[in-house]
Amino acid sequence: MAGTPTIASVADRAGVSIATASRALHGHGASPRTAERVRSAAAELGYRPNAVARALQSGRTGQIAMIVPDAANPVYARMTSAVQHELAADDRQLLVTQAVEPAAVAAAIARFGPSTIDGLIVVPLRPEQQVLEALERSAVPTVVIGSLPEGAAQGAVRADSRAGVRLAIDHLVSQGARRIAFVNGPVDTTPGRQRLEGYRRAIEDAGLEQDASLVVAAADFTHAAALPAVDELLDRGVDFDALVGANDLIAFAALRALSVRGRAVPGDCLVVGMDDTELAQIAIPSLTSVDLGAEARGTLAAEQLLASLRGDADAIAGAVVAPRLVVRESSTGMEPR
Amino acid sequence: MAGTPTIASVADRAGVSIATASRALHGHGASPRTAERVRSAAAELGYRPNAVARALQSGRTGQIAMIVPDAANPVYARMTSAVQHELAADDRQLLVTQAVEPAAVAAAIARFGPSTIDGLIVVPLRPEQQVLEALERSAVPTVVIGSLPEGAAQGAVRADSRAGVRLAIDHLVSQGARRIAFVNGPVDTTPGRQRLEGYRRAIEDAGLEQDASLVVAAADFTHAAALPAVDELLDRGVDFDALVGANDLIAFAALRALSVRGRAVPGDCLVVGMDDTELAQIAIPSLTSVDLGAEARGTLAAEQLLASLRGDADAIAGAVVAPRLVVRESSTGMEPR
DNA sequence: CCTCGGATTGGAAACGTTTCCAATCGTGCT
DNA sequence: AGCACGATTGGAAACGTTTCCAATCCGAGG
Numbered sequence: 001m002a003g004t005p006t007i008a009s010v011a012d013r014a015g016v017s018i019a020t021a022s023r024a025l026h027g028h029g030a031s032p033r034t035a036e037r038v039r040s041a042a043a044e045l046g047y048r049p050n051a052v053a054r055a056l057q058s059g060r061t062g063q064i065a066m067i068v069p070d071a072a073n074p075v076y077a078r079m080t081s082a083v084q085h086e087l088a089a090d091d092r093q094l095l096v097t098q099a100v101e102p103a104a105v106a107a108a109i110a111r112f113g114p115s116t117i118d119g120l121i122v123v124p125l126r127p128e129q130q131v132l133e134a135l136e137r138s139a140v141p142t143v144v145i146g147s148l149p150e151g152a153a154q155g156a157v158r159a160d161s162r163a164g165v166r167l168a169i170d171h172l173v174s175q176g177a178r179r180i181a182f183v184n185g186p187v188d189t190t191p192g193r194q195r196l197e198g199y200r201r202a203i204e205d206a207g208l209e210q211d212a213s214l215v216v217a218a219a220d221f222t223h224a225a226a227l228p229a230v231d232e233l234l235d236r237g238v239d240f241d242a243l244v245g246a247n248d249l250i251a252f253a254a255l256r257a258l259s260v261r262g263r264a265v266p267g268d269c270l271v272v273g274m275d276d277t278e279l280a281q282i283a284i285p286s287l288t289s290v291d292l293g294a295e296a297r298g299t300l301a302a303e304q305l306l307a308s309l310r311g312d313a314d315a316i317a318g319a320v321v322a323p324r325l326v327v328r329e330s331s332t333g334m335e336p337r
Numbered sequence: 338m339a340g341t342p343t344i345a346s347v348a349d350r351a352g353v354s355i356a357t358a359s360r361a362l363h364g365h366g367a368s369p370r371t372a373e374r375v376r377s378a379a380a381e382l383g384y385r386p387n388a389v390a391r392a393l394q395s396g397r398t399g400q401i402a403m404i405v406p407d408a409a410n411p412v413y414a415r416m417t418s419a420v421q422h423e424l425a426a427d428d429r430q431l432l433v434t435q436a437v438e439p440a441a442v443a444a445a446i447a448r449f450g451p452s453t454i455d456g457l458i459v460v461p462l463r464p465e466q467q468v469l470e471a472l473e474r475s476a477v478p479t480v481v482i483g484s485l486p487e488g489a490a491q492g493a494v495r496a497d498s499r500a501g502v503r504l505a506i507d508h509l510v511s512q513g514a515r516r517i518a519f520v521n522g523p524v525d526t527t528p529g530r531q532r533l534e535g536y537r538r539a540i541e542d543a544g545l546e547q548d549a550s551l552v553v554a555a556a557d558f559t560h561a562a563a564l565p566a567v568d569e570l571l572d573r574g575v576d577f578d579a580l581v582g583a584n585d586l587i588a589f590a591a592l593r594a595l596s597v598r599g600r601a602v603p604g605d606c607l608v609v610g611m612d613d614t615e616l617a618q619i620a621i622p623s624l625t626s627v628d629l630g631a632e633a634r635g636t637l638a639a640e641q642l643l644a645s646l647r648g649d650a651d652a653i654a655g656a657v658v659a660p661r662l663v664v665r666e667s668s669t670g671m672e673p674r
Numbered sequence: 675c676c677t678c679g680g681a682t683t684g685g686a687a688a689c690g691t692t693t694c695c696a697a698t699c700g701t702g703c704t
Numbered sequence: 705a706g707c708a709c710g711a712t713t714g715g716a717a718a719c720g721t722t723t724c725c726a727a728t729c730c731g732a733g734g
Contacts, residue, residue, distance in 0.1 A: 004450075004451065006689095006690055007690065007692095008690080016714085017713065017714040017715075018691085018692095018715090019692085019693075019713070019714060019716090020712080020713055020714070022691070022692060022693085023693090023712090023713090026692085029711085029712075030712075030713085031711075031712060031713090034712080048450050048452075049452075049690085049691075050393075050450075050689085051450065051452045052389055052392045052393045052398060052453075052689085052691090053393050053452070053689070053690030053691040053692090053719090054691055054692075055719095056387075056389045056390055056393050056690080056718095056719050056720070056721090057691045057692045057718075057719055058691080058719085059719075061389060063432075071414060071418050071421075072411070072414060072415070072418065072615065074409070074411065074414075077408060077409055077411075077414055078409065080408070081409065081435070084408075084434075084435070093432050093453075094432070094433070095400075095430050095431070095432055096431070096433060097421075097430075098418070098421070113341075113385050113387075113388065114341065115385075115386075115387040115388045115389045115390070115720090116389075116430075139341065223618070249619070252619045252620075252621075255621055256619075256621055259621050278409065279616060279619065281560070282560050282586070282589045282593075282616065282620075283589075283620060283621070284589075284592055284593055284596050284620070284621070343719095343720055344720065344722095345720080353684085354683065354684040354685075355684085355721085355722095356683070356684060356685075356686090356722085356723075356724095357683055357684070359721070359722060359723085360683090360722090366682075366683095367682075368681075368682060368683090371682080371683085386720085386721075387719085389719085389720080389721090390689090390719070390720030390721040390722090391720080391721055391722075392689095392721090393689050393690070393691090393719090393720080393722095394688075394689055394720080394721045394722045394723085395689085395721080395722070452690090
């Protein structure tokens with residue numbers, strides 16, 4: 001009585017059966033008159049359907065989970081945001097969990113059973129066996145953002161890291177750079193591997209000299225981890241006139257290290273980052289960056305997942321998002337603004 | 338049969354009733370021998386309890402929702418992260434929704450009924466009537482982060498914005514600043530109002546001259562909205578030797594505007610931000626900032642909510658988190674690093 | 675050997691919804 | 705008027721779990 005109104009109380013008040021009340025509210029198969037009566041009864045009582053009961057009956061919860069490596073990295077914040085926006089249009093909620101270690105990712109995947117969520121979006125940094133197995137075992141439709149190893153059955157929504165690095169290199173070359181350093185993230189990650197590959201090929205194709213001492217890898221895709229890596233590069237004393245960071249955070253670490261050593265950017269050294277996070281516009285000098293389409297990837301992943309949930313069996317086909325170079329102050333001689 | 342195993346299949350396999358199986362798994366009131374048998378049956382079948390069914394029966398979903406103004410602002414990312422960390426320890430999931438307009442916030446509050454979530458954390462920027470009413474009406478335990486108007490029944494977990502601005506001003510004064518500009522966010526928000534108040538009092542207490550032309554307000558707590566505001570301040574031609582941004586993003590807008598006009602930071606003008614986001618350490622020069630305890634607020638809010646859910650009626654008492662000044666390059670003459 | 679009591683167990687209700695199926699109603703046609 | 709058919713309705717099952725309550729079991733004590 002006193003408790004929150006259920007469909008039974010609505011039916012009662014409208015003088016119809018529970019079945020009819022349900023149909024009336026669902027807008028399906030009830031006569032206009034009863035429908036109206038039920039609706040007004042519901043409104044008077046302030047009835048709100050119990051989502052849990054509905055989920056139990058229908059087998060669908062209306063919730064999608066997403067597993068990201070690092071919620072603090074703005075690029076994932078944007079990706080998550082794009083997914084959320086897409087899901088909201090379909091009246092679904094997003095659960096975001098952070099997990100980067102393969103074991104933690106696998107555990108997170110396993111934890112979300114079909115009774116909790118309708119679908120899953122995973123952003124694995126290191127697609128190890130463990131993660132793949134968890135994905136196989138997972139009973140819910142899943143979209144992967146990032147690369148899967150060859151064997152994977154599913155498609156994945158990916159950035160084209162190689163092309164992205166190439167954009168950066170080509171741009172720097174066009175600005176007159178000849179010796180371009182590369183500060184990578186860990187090479188045991190998919191992005192790390194691909195960006196290194198992209199760097200090597202682009203350097204080669206540009207006809208520049210391959211020099212291993214121009215390349216260094218941070219222990220992590222974070223600013224803190226990149227600082228010592230950049231220091232190491234600078235300590236080598238090798239000469240370079242431009243630098244690409246595998247990441248905006250890494251590029252900022254480079255800016256700092258260069259500034260400490262008195263090298264002006266863009267005056268003495270051009271710098272390009274990747275991901276085109278908000279940081280890039282905010283910084284001084286603003287950072288030229290390669291937009292790898294974080295938002296687009298999020299949107300595509302959400303779209304494919306939703307299509308799959310709507311019954312389109314082949315919806316999760318994966319996609320490759322083309323990179324886009326955003327030129328700012330750090331790679332040009334222009335005065336700020 | 339083929340479907341996912343239910344407790345019925347487990348009971349079947351263990352040769353006991355459903356009730357016994359439930360008790361055995363719940364670890365309560367079953368004999369050790371049967372408990373063992375049921376557990377191994379469950380393990381063999383790979384049984385995973387259906388969260389939805391459990392939620393329907395128990396009336397608890399294990400989910401907490403959080404409504405934040407701007408997921409892209411790193412300060413909220415950190416706050417959310419802290420909440421999530423706290424909830425994970427209690428085996429609960431976090432749903433994050435973004436809403437800034439009062440109507441949207443109210444709608445979001447209303448949308449989460451007790452059947453969806455066990456508790457709610459709201460971060461309202463503008464605590465208007467609409468939002469308060471939605472909070473009143475909400476049937477789930479709710480913790481507010483930020484200030485509520487006087488009338489509010491509940492406590493809230495708050496930053497001490499006034500004290501925070503005072504820390505910044507006092508620090509700047511100790512560094513020799515005498516004319517301190519203030520770039521605020523919108524004054525119709527709680528933080529905006531309080532920070533302005535803090536600024537005025539601190540200036541007065543420091544024995545400095547109050548000068549309304551040193552104060553300007555951005556339309557928003559974002560970098561983009563702050564740029565024109567800072568330009569306006571600079572166009573006034575009023576002299577100042579230090580500047581406080583109500584926000585790190587605003588402070589960065591100031592850094593840019595100053596740099597465009599050729600004023601060196603910290604050489605010609607000291608700058609302090611607020612929130613102590615990661616940006617502050619990454620930027621060059623690194624930004625002195627007042628940490629308003631975003632993480633602490635998130636943690637406290639989560640703790641109080643959890644305690645309340647555990648039955649402690651007075652758990653949601655609110656709290657005030659003390660600010661902390663983090664001095665970096667932008668407000669001192671020190672060489673970077 | 676019988677009885678009592680606690681420990682353990684099973685049946686069944688309950689949570690709130692959707693949906694299948696059968697029953698009823700009203701209408702139009704012959 | 706009688707019949708058939710579609711539209712509408714109500715009863716009841718089902719989703720998977722927890723938990724109340726009664727029944728059963730077992731051992732101990734008389």
